[in-house]
Amino acid sequence: MQRRHFLQSTAALGLAAGLPGRALAGRERLRLAMIGTGMRGQVLLKELLRREDVEVAALCDIEPLMLRKALDQCEKAGRPQPRVFGEDADPQAFRRLLALKGLDGVIIATPWEWHAPMAIAAMEAGVPVGCEVVAGISLQDHWDVLDTQLRTRTPYMLLENVCYRRDVMAVLQMVRAGLFGELVHLQGGYQHDLRAVKFNSGDPARPYGGGVEFGAKGWSEARWRTQHAVQRNGELYPSHGIGPCAMYANIHRGNRFTHISSFASKARGLQDYVKRKMKAPADHPSASTRFSLGDVVTTTLACENGETILLQHDTSLPRPYSLGFRVQGTDGLWMDLNRSIHIEGKSPPHQWEDFQAYQDRYDHPLWKKHAAQAEGAGHGGMDFFVVHAFVEALKAQAPMPIDIYDAVAWSAITPLSEQSIAEGFKTLAFPDFTRGLWKSRKPVFAFNDAY
Numbered sequence: 320m321q322r323r324h325f326l327q328s329t330a331a332l333g334l335a336a337g338l339p340g341r342a343l344a345g346r347e348r349l350r351l352a353m354i355g356t357g358m359r360g361q362v363l364l365k366e367l368l369r370r371e372d373v374e375v376a377a378l379c380d381i382e383p384l385m386l387r388k389a390l391d392q393c394e395k396a397g398r399p400q401p402r403v404f405g406e407d408a409d410p411q412a413f414r415r416l417l418a419l420k421g422l423d424g425v426i427i428a429t430p431w432e433w434h435a436p437m438a439i440a441a442m443e444a445g446v447p448v449g450c451e452v453v454a455g456i457s458l459q460d461h462w463d464v465l466d467t468q469l470r471t472r473t474p475y476m477l478l479e480n481v482c483y484r485r486d487v488m489a490v491l492q493m494v495r496a497g498l499f500g501e502l503v504h505l506q507g508g509y510q511h512d513l514r515a516v517k518f519n520s521g522d523p524a525r526p527y528g529g530g531v532e533f534g535a536k537g538w539s540e541a542r543w544r545t546q547h548a549v550q551r552n553g554e555l556y557p558s559h560g561i562g563p564c565a566m567y568a569n570i571h572r573g574n575r576f577t578h579i580s581s582f583a584s585k586a587r588g589l590q591d592y593v594k595r596k597m598k599a600p601a602d603h604p605s606a607s608t609r610f611s612l613g614d615v616v617t618t619t620l621a622c623e624n625g626e627t628i629l630l631q632h633d634t635s636l637p638r639p640y641s642l643g644f645r646v647q648g649t650d651g652l653w654m655d656l657n658r659s660i661h662i663e664g665k666s667p668p669h670q671w672e673d674f675q676a677y678q679d680r681y682d683h684p685l686w687k688k689h690a691a692q693a694e695g696a697g698h699g700g701m702d703f704f705v706v707h708a709f710v711e712a713l714k715a716q717a718p719m720p721i722d723i724y725d726a727v728a729w730s731a732i733t734p735l736s737e738q739s740i741a742e743g744f745k746t747l748a749f750p751d752f753t754r755g756l757w758k759s760r761k762p763v764f765a766f767n768d769a770y
Contacts, residue, residue: 583613
């Protein structure tokens with residue numbers, strides 16, 4: 320889509336939602352800040368420090384060790400030391416950072432429960448937000464984030480990196496070219512053994528595995544993420560799976576989610592890991608912890624245009640990593656697990672083909688242009704692209720490619736799935752966060768060869 324046409328069409332709809340609240344026209348260098356300098360934050364910081372068009376102006380974290388590591392990154396990159404907030408362990412220190420003059424944006428990479436209040440505070444301060452995935456915890460959080468963005472007109476982008484995976488973007492090109500025919504069914508998920516992420520020894524030198532501690536005695540994600548598995552039962556991490564599926568199905572651009580229902584299996588994997596695999600003593604608190612999160616949570620969404628989408632959250636059992644993508648239409652299907660594709664009339668009858676030749680042919684312009692720059696970036700280059708998109712959209716005063724409507728709808732799958740399971744696997748109506756605008760928004764995601 321041509322950028323000028325996109326800007327004209329969104330302006331005609333009154334969608335200032337994607338445009339910066341303060342003038343950046345002609346700016347070649349942005350002053351960005353980061354709230355949260357843990358292990359995920361440091362990966363994103365690496366991408367910022369690689370860019371000549373970004374000055375890292377400020378960092379905030381209440382964990383001294385992680386803050387020190389982030390400052391070391393800046394020093395090793397030969398960059399000036401940024402302003403620092405949070406050394407006093409004040410959980411509200413981020414508000415002092417947001418009060419700084421001249422910030423062009425902030426990246427939020429903190430535990431999930433802080434995303435909504437921090438994003439709201441940033442937008443209220445007129446500071447554009449790039450937020451790590453999970454926009455909020457409760458359904459009300461999502462409405463609050465959305466309404467703040469629409470009222471303040473401060474840009475907000477969900478930093479969903481899987482939307483920029485090379486095969487995912489090639490398939491987007493194939494969908495747009497009509498290779499699969501009319502789309503009928505989509506699948507994705509978060510299928511990733513996180514047992515050694517949810518438990519560790521509490522030793523900062525060993526953030527993954529090596530023990531059964533979590534909460535106050537755990538380290539890194541074990542300090543906060545595991546508690547969600549104790550208290551909640553639902554699709555806790557939907558955006559990696561739903562993001563690409565939503566792109567393929569043109570959600571919020573001529574289509575929308577209409578209904579959702581979720582099922583959860585029994586919860587056995589985490590306790591088995593603690594007691595049998597890690598042989599925790601019977602009197603250890605983790606051995607008696609009861610986990611609410613079903614080991615496999617299956618969520619189905621219905622769409623206005625008739626497609627169905629299936630998501631699976633599977634993080635508590637032994638399994639190799641997979642996001643389980645499947646794109647199926649009237650002319651064929653693609654599956655990522657075995658990198659296979661079948662196109663009727665092109666593939667041998669009733670046989671899979673290897674996907675590589677198709678990926679090469681339909682490689683997205685972004686990857687063709689920036690593959691060398693993305694080499695060495697986190698998650699196979701995806702982290703370069705998601706940071707690049709945020710920065711370039713700010714510089715161009717362009718709508719965020721993954722915008723506020725995408726952010727809240729993808730993330731709201733979590734509280735809706737929790738409600739569905741709690742109410743006996745009930746099918747629920749999916750809220751229309753666009754309030755009807757999905758009907759007239761352009762049916763193409765704003766990915767182009769610039770960002």
